[in-house]
Amino acid sequence: MERTMYPLDPKEMPTAWYNILPDLPQPLPPERHPVTKEPCPLDMPLPPPLFPDAINKQEFSKERYIEIPEEVQSIYRLWRPTPLYRAHRLEKALSTPAKIFYKYEGVSPAGSHKPNTAVAQAYYAKKEGFKRLATETGAGQWGSALAMGAMFFGLELKVYMVRVSYNQKPYRRMLMETWGAQCVPSPSPDTEVGRRILKENPDSTGSLGIAISEAIEDAFAHDDTKYSIGSVTNHVLLHQTIVGEECRKQMEMADAYPDIIVGCIGGGSNFAGQFLPWIRDKISGAKPDLRVICAEPQACPSLTKGPYTWDYGDEAGLAPILKMYTLGHTFVPPPVHAGGLRYHGMAPIICHLYKLGLVEARAEHQLATFKAGVTFARTEGIISAPEPNHAIKVVIDEALACKESGEAKTILLAHSGHGHFDLAAYDEYLSGRLKDYEYPEEKVKEALASLPQIT
Amino acid sequence: MERTMYPLDPKEMPTAWYNILPDLPQPLPPERHPVTKEPCPLDMPLPPPLFPDAINKQEFSKERYIEIPEEVQSIYRLWRPTPLYRAHRLEKALSTPAKIFYKYEGVSPAGSHKPNTAVAQAYYAKKEGFKRLATETGAGQWGSALAMGAMFFGLELKVYMVRVSYNQKPYRRMLMETWGAQCVPSPSPDTEVGRRILKENPDSTGSLGIAISEAIEDAFAHDDTKYSIGSVTNHVLLHQTIVGEECRKQMEMADAYPDIIVGCIGGGSNFAGQFLPWIRDKISGAKPDLRVICAEPQACPSLTKGPYTWDYGDEAGLAPILKMYTLGHTFVPPPVHAGGLRYHGMAPIICHLYKLGLVEARAEHQLATFKAGVTFARTEGIISAPEPNHAIKVVIDEALACKESGEAKTILLAHSGHGHFDLAAYDEYLSGRLKDYEYPEEKVKEALASLPQIT
Numbered sequence: 001m002e003r004t005m006y007p008l009d010p011k012e013m014p015t016a017w018y019n020i021l022p023d024l025p026q027p028l029p030p031e032r033h034p035v036t037k038e039p040c041p042l043d044m045p046l047p048p049p050l051f052p053d054a055i056n057k058q059e060f061s062k063e064r065y066i067e068i069p070e071e072v073q074s075i076y077r078l079w080r081p082t083p084l085y086r087a088h089r090l091e092k093a094l095s096t097p098a099k100i101f102y103k104y105e106g107v108s109p110a111g112s113h114k115p116n117t118a119v120a121q122a123y124y125a126k127k128e129g130f131k132r133l134a135t136e137t138g139a140g141q142w143g144s145a146l147a148m149g150a151m152f153f154g155l156e157l158k159v160y161m162v163r164v165s166y167n168q169k170p171y172r173r174m175l176m177e178t179w180g181a182q183c184v185p186s187p188s189p190d191t192e193v194g195r196r197i198l199k200e201n202p203d204s205t206g207s208l209g210i211a212i213s214e215a216i217e218d219a220f221a222h223d224d225t226k227y228s229i230g231s232v233t234n235h236v237l238l239h240q241t242i243v244g245e246e247c248r249k250q251m252e253m254a255d256a257y258p259d260i261i262v263g264c265i266g267g268g269s270n271f272a273g274q275f276l277p278w279i280r281d282k283i284s285g286a287k288p289d290l291r292v293i294c295a296e297p298q299a300c301p302s303l304t305k306g307p308y309t310w311d312y313g314d315e316a317g318l319a320p321i322l323k324m325y326t327l328g329h330t331f332v333p334p335p336v337h338a339g340g341l342r343y344h345g346m347a348p349i350i351c352h353l354y355k356l357g358l359v360e361a362r363a364e365h366q367l368a369t370f371k372a373g374v375t376f377a378r379t380e381g382i383i384s385a386p387e388p389n390h391a392i393k394v395v396i397d398e399a400l401a402c403k404e405s406g407e408a409k410t411i412l413l414a415h416s417g418h419g420h421f422d423l424a425a426y427d428e429y430l431s432g433r434l435k436d437y438e439y440p441e442e443k444v445k446e447a448l449a450s451l452p453q454i455t
Numbered sequence: 456m457e458r459t460m461y462p463l464d465p466k467e468m469p470t471a472w473y474n475i476l477p478d479l480p481q482p483l484p485p486e487r488h489p490v491t492k493e494p495c496p497l498d499m500p501l502p503p504p505l506f507p508d509a510i511n512k513q514e515f516s517k518e519r520y521i522e523i524p525e526e527v528q529s530i531y532r533l534w535r536p537t538p539l540y541r542a543h544r545l546e547k548a549l550s551t552p553a554k555i556f557y558k559y560e561g562v563s564p565a566g567s568h569k570p571n572t573a574v575a576q577a578y579y580a581k582k583e584g585f586k587r588l589a590t591e592t593g594a595g596q597w598g599s600a601l602a603m604g605a606m607f608f609g610l611e612l613k614v615y616m617v618r619v620s621y622n623q624k625p626y627r628r629m630l631m632e633t634w635g636a637q638c639v640p641s642p643s644p645d646t647e648v649g650r651r652i653l654k655e656n657p658d659s660t661g662s663l664g665i666a667i668s669e670a671i672e673d674a675f676a677h678d679d680t681k682y683s684i685g686s687v688t689n690h691v692l693l694h695q696t697i698v699g700e701e702c703r704k705q706m707e708m709a710d711a712y713p714d715i716i717v718g719c720i721g722g723g724s725n726f727a728g729q730f731l732p733w734i735r736d737k738i739s740g741a742k743p744d745l746r747v748i749c750a751e752p753q754a755c756p757s758l759t760k761g762p763y764t765w766d767y768g769d770e771a772g773l774a775p776i777l778k779m780y781t782l783g784h785t786f787v788p789p790p791v792h793a794g795g796l797r798y799h800g801m802a803p804i805i806c807h808l809y810k811l812g813l814v815e816a817r818a819e820h821q822l823a824t825f826k827a828g829v830t831f832a833r834t835e836g837i838i839s840a841p842e843p844n845h846a847i848k849v850v851i852d853e854a855l856a857c858k859e860s861g862e863a864k865t866i867l868l869a870h871s872g873h874g875h876f877d878l879a880a881y882d883e884y885l886s887g888r889l890k891d892y893e894y895p896e897e898k899v900k901e902a903l904a905s906l907p908q909i910t
Contacts, residue, residue, distance in 0.1 A: 010459065178829060
């Protein structure tokens with residue numbers, strides 16, 4: 001019998017998240033205050049206190065392992081441990097000697113990795129006595145995950161959803177509502193900033209930057225409310241390490257260790273959750289040859305094209321200033337289907353590792369990623385979201401390189417979720433209507449001109 | 456640690472399907488020929504030979520176990536064994552002493568139990584040298600599963616999809632196309648029957664009966680093509696027993712045996728796949744108190760309202776005449792969202808067991824099933840398809856009865872799949888637009904008037 005799935009017994013599910021901060025070869029550049037632009041001490045939560053205390057502490061923790069509260073573990077167990085698969089059929093279709101594995105987060109009720117942090121963030125907010133959460137969402141992936149997380153702890157949730165997506169993609173809105181959250185199109189008449197923008201432009205289709213501003217304003221305006229974010233920050237990456245921690249145990253079951261780990265990056269949390277628990281072996285020198293490849297869209301290539309500099313985490317300039325590879329916080333990427341990869345910057349931890357030469361990056365065109373996604377669907381069965389299709393494209397390239405060189409490398413794919421809500425994009429691809437977007441060099445140049453001035 | 460998931464090691468996946476036929480306390484009434492209306496010998500495949508030989512043999516096999524071909528097992532392993540869960544959160548929400556378990560088929564790439572038979576049917580067609588399959592689909596659940604099955608064996612597939620669904624529910628059509636199948640709206644200009652109907656009524660929205668006729672005509676018209684069906688027949692129920700066979704092992708891991716098993720029935724294959732491997736214990740006398748409850752829609756209540764009589768399996772009268780509880784083969788049920796439960800008859804095996812008093816049946820209204828589905832989503836996280844919501848309704852009723860009586864019964868739910876393509880129905884429910892349909896007594900009376908006359 002050819003072994004395909006490596007399920008981890010629920011009793012073996014890791015009970016701690018892995019924190020890379022103490023293992024970094026050089027410390028992460030400190031965040032800067034959005035108004036004063038001065039460095040903030042690492043052990044002091046930034047004003048404004050957007051997050052619960054426990055989250056602020058995790059953001060800068062020096063502990064290598066942080067225990068996952070039993071209440072969070074208990075919800076993780078509704079779908080975790082997630083399966084690790086060996087992609088025998090894809091390997092055969094490519095005639096590659098490479099061994100391809102994939103860890104699949106699509107089995108969560110929300111269909112992606114996002115609940116790993118949503119559940120944790122909701123738990124801490126509840127524990128500290130808050131009643132409500134506010135957040136933004138683009139295509140709705142994060143909003144629906146947090147809707148589920150908030151529901152489990154009896155928290156109210158208001159999601160500000162970018163209006164163009166709210167109108168075009170009603171299914172994730174319905175998902176949020178089924179789990180009991182309130183979802184409004186952004187800009188909305190419910191906040192100061194929303195009213196201002198609607199007054200200036202009643203037909204505004206919104207942007208993630210506006211939605212963030214609305215969610216933050218909402219959290220500020222209500223004492224019982226905290227803001228919640230779905231990627232980029234250290235604590236989100238921390239919560240996602242449950243993925244890689246599980247995967248290490250499963251790869252051991254398969255008697256395998258990856259030569260190459262591949263994942264897609266938007267804000268970076270999905271892939272960091274997988275690779276951080278492995279890259280410590282590279283940092284420590286135990287596995288110096290381990291390669292980690294980040295896949296990003298050609299339409300929004302932060303790592304491969306952006307400068308490493310100081311920039312706001314959000315468009316409105318309310319969030320901390322972070323040292324990132326960035327295309328500029330006012331940059332609006334072309335409308336590729338991989339909505340989760342349309343972020344101007346990148347998680348500071350990933351940027352830091354990229355700067356240190358510990359991870360690689362590759363930018364892919366939309367059409368090629370859908371071609372890869374269809375190959376995956378027609379061999380492994382799973383219809384993937386447009387985001388992981390970027391990683392699948394890179395995996396296939398690496399597997400074909402193995403065919404060329406005759407090397408039987410072990411490739412591990414971080415598969416972040418299914419594409420059940422993205423079938424219209426597949427339809428566009430299959431009917432020849434899907435197109436590529438060139439890297440919008442001029443727009444980036446313009447956006448980079450408005451970076452915060454840090455001396 | 457509270458145990459939630461009972462994953463079965465892939466090495467423990469059953470390697471044989473369970474065939475109930477030799478264990479029935481009385482033999483199943485033989486099928487009758489659609490034209491001569493004479494009983495057909497059980498060991499003779501009915502003309503016309505719609506199915507591959509191996510399938511025809513399985514339909515009337517006397518073997519208790521039929522080995523699952525290694526090629527089929529290998530594809531099952533892309534998502535099987537499927538998980539068994541203990542519904543702790545639902546139990547708590549209901550304050551019931553009952554122990555609720557559910558076996559979840561939503562993890563298959565097509566999102567339901569349907570691939571269990573789709574893969575097997577595609578395998579046998581391929582093995583016997585056929586190049587193509589033809590089938591019909593209503594809402595697209597079965598068509599997409601067979602698209603996946605056909606793809607794995609390099610078979611072409613043409614799906615005749617009821618036109619009203621083709622237009623209203625494009626996502627499952629896209630799913631079929633992503634897996635490489637051709638999907639056309641039925642009635643289509645591609646068949647004699649389709650052209651005839653389009654000539655009479657160019658705006659025909661189609662029906663499952665018409666689509667079946669088109670698929671059968673297609674299979675007849677091509678020597679390299681076989682017809683494939685997604686429920687009702689004995690061989691489909693047989694292939695689905697992988698679900699119950701796995702579940703027996705998992706319930707043993709949980710040190711539990713069900714007092715009550717609940718599932719939804721349309722053609723009956725999903726639920727029979729779960730309960731047949733258990734009901735043999737009731738037939739043998741080992742577990743005389745085991746209760747098996749079939750949940751059907753009030754809008755299409757074959758078991759609870761139909762007579763037990765001879766009727767065609769399809770609307771056009773091309774398929775064999777079966778002894779069934781039926782509402783009449785010309786009956787068109789009201790448009791409830793549970794498209795998979797809108798079948799006029801019922802699997803003969805289930806009808807036989809119902810007649811013998813070995814299984815019970817209960818009819819549920821749509822609104823109550825969505826209420827149950829939302830309760831499930833807000834406790835267990837999973838958004839269920841409208842079909843299993845019928846079963847969830849019954850499970851909740853039984854669990855509340857336990858609360859009343861103080862009995863800690865063990866309830867096992869056959870959960871057939873997720874509702875990712877049914878969110879518009881949840882939206883209707885949550886916004887108060889969803890309505891119930893009364894049992895259409897007059898229409899049934901009319902349909903029952905056109906039953907085949909069997910002397």
